[in-house]
Amino acid sequence: MKKRYLLYFFSLFLSLAGCKDDEITRIEPTGDFNVHFDFPQGEITAPTKLILVNRSRFSEKFLWKFPNGKTLSKQGLSEGATSEKVVPDTLVYAIPGNYKVTLVAWQGGRVDSITREINVVKMKPRIVVPENILVLGEFEFKGLAFKFPDKNLTFSWDFGEPGLTSTLQNPKVIFKTEGIHTVKLTINDGEETLVTTVQVNVKGELAKILYFTDVVTNKIYKYALTTNEATRKVEPLSITTGVNPFGLSVYNGRLYVNEPGNIIKFPSGALPETVAWQNGDGQIYSVDLEGKDKVVLTQNTGLFTGAGTGYQIDPFNHAIDQAGMMYFVIRNNGIRTVSTTAKQVQYPGAFITPAPADNGGTSVSTWVDGAIRIVKNEIWMSKASSAGKAIFVYRKDKTFSKKIDINSAVKSFVVDTVGNKIYFTSNFGTKGLFKCNLDGTNVQLIDDLANFSNQGGANEQTFVTGMALDIRPGDANGGYLYIGFRHNDTIKENVAPANPNASTVNAAEKDKSGIYRYELNGSNAKTFLIKGYAPYGLAIDNTLR
Template identity: 45%
Template sequence: MMKKYLIYLTTIILLVAGCKQDEISRITPTGDFDVYFDFPIGTITAPTKLILTNRSRFSDRFLWKFPQGKTLVGTNLLDVSTSEKVIPDTIVYAIPGTYKITLTGWQDGKIDSITRDLIVRKRQPTITAPANIEVLNSYQFFGAAFKFPDKDITFSWNFDEPGLVSNEQNPTVAFTREGLHTITLTVNDGDEVLVVTRIVDVRGELAKSLYFTDAITQRIYRYSFAQNAVVQQIPISTTIHPLSISIANNKIYVAETGLGLRFSSGINAAADGSITSYNLNGSNPVVLTKSSVAAGTVDYRNDPWMHTFDNSGNIWWTERNGGIRTLPVNSVEAPYPLAKMALTAANAGVSTATYFDGGIQFVNNEIWLSKTATTGKGIWRFNTDGTFIGPLGGAIMNSAIRSFVIDPVNQKIYYAVNVGAVGLYRADINGNNIIAIDNGAGMQIGTNGFSAEGSANEHIYITGLAINNDSTLPTGGFIYYGYRSDLDITGDPNAPTIRNRPAINSGVKRYPLNGSAAPSFIPATMGYAPYGIAIDNTRR
């Protein structure tokens, strides 16, 4: 009887010693035999697919018990809550709660067991927001939250604008206000009400922009192509004649021509032109070069007029009648360079000098130069090493061209004729198939028409032309050009007469590239008298 009692007592002691409720209260057994397991690191949220880590030592076999859990084998979810594997298959818990998991191990008749509490928490609601949110465009937001299988769930959104709310789980909204918005999502999962917020930055509509100068205020302005855009002044002061501007390398480049535009003497004949770059916000002016620091005899005839860029980091510009000059675009107060190339009477095949230079474009790795007087017409081609190639050819060679621009998508040339049949015209890239775009009474130079600044053979006329190719528009884009009315600014000599402030009859005109409408003013630009015009093709 005593022997049976001792055996029974010993068994009870072994069972009590082998039953452990958690890691803290567990008494580590002596010897090599040890049973233990770990949960994944971090917070576990429902529904969860749990993989346990067996850290036991020297066990012969195991038994896992995980009541209320199920086993996932491949894609099959089984109603199985035990396992005899060293590591059980994936365990699934569908809803939040505290669950007990027990691991028992055996070695040579010894038994060791541990039970640990697994806390499966409720996943908190989340908001997934799109990137690069623009005002007035539609975007979808996504709400996620835990749903109990037997309870309804509701979503309530507030997008931090009056009336901009939704009860959908994944609503689509369009913001009407720029700036930071605090998005609030309220979820009622049938068990409790949970609130989560997220701050998003709603940016102004990203769009290309038009930059233009104004002879009246001597400032530069920006007009975005976004909806409901207004004209914005850029803090850049110009002289009276910023004949060309451009947007390149995330900068604004301004060619200042100074006072002398036609035959001049005295102070008006001084070399007073420059090329300057600015950040897009008007800050950080950098003078690339000034004609007043040139070596040798340089005067108003050599000041920069129109300019362009090549693909090798150089800026090129024309002047009144001295040829073409170039510098690296990263130049800082560089000496005014010598002429790189010029169109002479000899290579033009005429007997007299071919005044005057006009526009300049970089086309197919060539420099194209237009001539703009009675003895110099058309477009002429040069290599970038300065060698003369020849005329463009075609009917365009009969036109005195003040400025021109290439439409690379449609392979067209738009050009302004300022001597003879004045107006804006379009030709094929080979110089043929010419059509008039804008050559009515308002484009004629003088009384009640275009500004008469300049002289008979060298009117200043349109100096800025800019193409905006845009496949998202039904028109395929527009060509833009400045219109300075003779009623607003006119005359000579070198400081033209300002008749109206603001220039109520002047502004920026545009023409659809598909020819679907007549040229018209951009209403917001009325009141400005532009010389230089440029397109920023980056949506900002």
């Protein structure tokens, strides 16, 4: 084995020793000699950087010539007009013009060359448009154009709205109207005037949406609470409601509606149980935010057989908690629940029925239910009309929490947990809109709501069924309270008590009704946010859309 290794190394030594230094040389290029190079095709605009591609074949030496051009390398920009590299450094042409580039190549004693012309044109003016342009938002546009070294550029912008112009290169603008705008940029580069235009879509402002039902048209409408009130408009949804769409809320991208049906008060006098319209006809349903895809959660189809049956347990108002559970009140039989994901489920029975112990030992069974809200994960329900007073608070496990003794009939209410106030309406005794502390103290009249509809009669007046809070911490007013106002000339009590549709609508007087807006800081008098509608339910979608 050792002898084999020795023989191997000895023979390798002899072979190396036999090589001479001048015999270790590069292989001479042989084959078809050809000189050629390429550069980027298409329009080349100044200022530009070009990379040349050497496509020569079987060459041993090169010389590049590019008069009037500069080269860019790691060391920076150079004035050199020639290069002997196989591939020269990046060429830089600062101004428009026709430039010649020559490549000379050698093979042995042969030499050949090629000259190509590069046409560099002036860059066309261009507008850089910001993304997602919204009305009333500030957005920066940029103007790009070629600049001659010894000349100044001037810019003149027209953004397609009266007075919205600029002479800056990169102006920041605020559009006041939404829709398609033609933006025009005029540039003078010292040699000529150039114009470019672009169309941009200015999207509507992202805003909270106020939804409301209307007794005149039996429709649901939406109204975007945009910063610019001039851009606001009332838009109808696809859904047609019943005659009394009292309850309205927004949850998880859908609208939820409570309709108590035709009868919204206890008929006067005893009526035979065979009167068909005393049977239950109320329902709870949801639609998408355009008023489509109606889904009935549950409906009351029970026959009237006496107290606590038929029309007397139709759904009036509701509230939805974060988990998607709806809690709703009827006339005077307490709280019931149904999931917002339900579809045509059996009409639910009682969930919470206020006990005499909750009211200091006095029964509230004859007290008419008012409104219901979810406040800090507790259920608040009010009592109203001739006997009802106060707000009763219950936990989700059905246990009694407390009674807020406001000493007033509370037909509807909302709770401002930021300003620590309860805003409520009273439909009996001293009627109107009030506010008080969260414990019911310091009750103050805000508005007597004169000429409100007398629907429901003296003891059971329907009164305000829709209230909504628009809390705006950054606003100087702190936000707004909205009230659905139905004027007595628009809709009033029907004098025939046996008529199940116990109200008369006069569409000719609709402009006396609408939605009142109150500033929460009370600095200014109420105003009509919207006129020409007679709202029952109100709801705000706090998701900006």
